[in-house]
Amino acid sequence: MNLPEAFITKYQKLLGTESERFFASFEQPVKHGFRVNPLKKALPATIDLSEPTPFSRWGYFGRVKGKSMEHQTGAVYSQEPSAMMVGEVAAPKPGDRVLDLCAAPGGKSTHLASFLNQTGLLVTNEIMPKRAKILVENVERFGVKNALILNETPESIARSFPGFFDVVLVDAPCSGEGMFRKDPESVSYWTEDYPAKCADRQKTILNEAVKNIKPGGELVYSTCTFAPEEDEQMISWLLQTYPEFELVAIDKPAGVEDGRPEWADGNPELKKTARLFPHKVDGEGHFIAKLRFKSAISPEPKTREQSENLTKDQRQLLNEFISDYLPDFGPHRFMTFGDTVYLLNEGTPDLDKLKVKRPGLELGVFKKNRFEPSYALALSLDQQAFSHTINMTRDQWAKVVHGDTINVENTDQFKGWVLLVCEGQSVSFGKLVGTTVKNYFPKGLRFQA
Numbered sequence: 001m002n003l004p005e006a007f008i009t010k011y012q013k014l015l016g017t018e019s020e021r022f023f024a025s026f027e028q029p030v031k032h033g034f035r036v037n038p039l040k041k042a043l044p045a046t047i048d049l050s051e052p053t054p055f056s057r058w059g060y061f062g063r064v065k066g067k068s069m070e071h072q073t074g075a076v077y078s079q080e081p082s083a084m085m086v087g088e089v090a091a092p093k094p095g096d097r098v099l100d101l102c103a104a105p106g107g108k109s110t111h112l113a114s115f116l117n118q119t120g121l122l123v124t125n126e127i128m129p130k131r132a133k134i135l136v137e138n139v140e141r142f143g144v145k146n147a148l149i150l151n152e153t154p155e156s157i158a159r160s161f162p163g164f165f166d167v168v169l170v171d172a173p174c175s176g177e178g179m180f181r182k183d184p185e186s187v188s189y190w191t192e193d194y195p196a197k198c199a200d201r202q203k204t205i206l207n208e209a210v211k212n213i214k215p216g217g218e219l220v221y222s223t224c225t226f227a228p229e230e231d232e233q234m235i236s237w238l239l240q241t242y243p244e245f246e247l248v249a250i251d252k253p254a255g256v257e258d259g260r261p262e263w264a265d266g267n268p269e270l271k272k273t274a275r276l277f278p279h280k281v282d283g284e285g286h287f288i289a290k291l292r293f294k295s296a297i298s299p300e301p302k303t304r305e306q307s308e309n310l311t312k313d314q315r316q317l318l319n320e321f322i323s324d325y326l327p328d329f330g331p332h333r334f335m336t337f338g339d340t341v342y343l344l345n346e347g348t349p350d351l352d353k354l355k356v357k358r359p360g361l362e363l364g365v366f367k368k369n370r371f372e373p374s375y376a377l378a379l380s381l382d383q384q385a386f387s388h389t390i391n392m393t394r395d396q397w398a399k400v401v402h403g404d405t406i407n408v409e410n411t412d413q414f415k416g417w418v419l420l421v422c423e424g425q426s427v428s429f430g431k432l433v434g435t436t437v438k439n440y441f442p443k444g445l446r447f448q449a
């Protein structure tokens with residue numbers, strides 16, 4: 001790999017004799033990984049769990065194809081191994097309110113959702129509209145029920161959620177030096193002053209992010225770059241600007257190093273941060289810091305909650321669907337946007353002034369006098385949670401994701417919605433008429449396996 005001259009000079013100065021091993025790591029093959037999804041009750045036996053990573057309780061080395069059943073059903077999430085440590089450092093507790101401020105494509109959000117286990121509230125936000133769409137797809141595929149997905153600026157989030165969250169993650173846009181090996185093109189964006197430019201943007205984001213944290217709450221900051229300007233120096237700036245924050249020590253698996261105070265203002269506290277170097281661990285590289293908000297004074301939290309807005313007819317159609325098909329659904333609140341109905345999560349504030357991609361799990365769409373369940377609902381259900389399921393072979397799965405109809409036995413002459421399942425994984429809804437299953441796999445997501 002052709003590393004920029006200025007990059008080489010910079011890291012020779014910073015790393016001294018160690019720099020040779022650091023540069024040599026850029027010639028090594030990329031390390032691939034994936035996390036298994038604890039929100040799915042059973043996992044396909046085909047997933048190779050022989051090489052766990054030290055970075056996450058759900059993490060493994062290996063590669064899962066994007067066009068595989070394991071990926072489509074959200075049984076796994078492909079993620080670069082060192083990036084898995086970020087969610088593990090954040091480790092929210094069930095019931096927490098969690099914000100992932102820079103979230104697309106969703107690696108960390110799906111990891112945070114694994115900890116929450118469908119409790120509390122996960123607000124996952126991405127500023128770029130196209131990337132926000134990918135975030136929606138990944139969060140839905142993972143089967144997350146308690147996510148509010150936004151396409152907002154950090155400023156707007158700070159206005160809407162003052163002092164609201166137990167955990168805030170800023171996985172910041174950065175100079176991406178840890179991406180060089182995975183995406184060699186990213187080297188061409190790098191210039192000597194790029195880290196300083198990224199640092200300016202990171203400060204702007206952090207100045208907003210701190211407003212979202214409740215007293216006693218935690219802020220996790222991470223980058224996939226090695227640049228001290230964006231790592232130790234950013235945290236030392238944060239500690240100086242916001243003295244009500246203190247660093248929290250991070251448990252470090254073998255090979256993960258302490259942050260380097262000498263690369264910032266010499267504050268020994270910076271050793272509590274974590275550095276993952278590609279010549280020291282099996283991964284591409286990351287920096288992680290965890291801070292606690294010591295203040296006892298919280299901004300006045302906004303208390304107005306989002307209210308339900310279903311019409312009487314919509315409620316009746318939805319109740320009929322729930323009583324026909326979802327035996328263990330339990331009590332929930334709902335809201336509609338246009339004709340689409342969503343689960344309303346506990347504690348969801350007024351969404352009036354926000355660009356909302358998903359207020360909660362999308363349940364389905366009202367069409368004239370009927371209710372059509374959505375793909376996101378199918379992916380969030382265990383097969384026992386739906387009253388009519390069809391177990392498909394892999395060949396039938398391939399037909400369904402391609403958009404074809406399949407034929408099945410129908411001895412009891414059932415007519416209606418069925419949850420299509422492959423090797424224990426929910427795939428999509430279909431509609432059974434006679435022996436034909438009409439395909440409801442979303443048109444925009446169809447593919448040739």
Ligand SMILES: C[S@@+](CC[C@H](N)C(=O)[O-])C[C@H]1O[C@@H](n2cnc3c(N)ncnc32)[C@H](O)[C@@H]1O
Binds near residue numbers: 103108131171
């Ligand atoms: C490192 S990536 C996030 C990766 C993601 N957390 C994951 O694990 O999949 C940083 C994200 O920040 C977003 N971003 C860029 N500029 C931003 C800004 N000014 N404020 C907030 N987010 C921004 C980018 O679009 C990008 O999706």
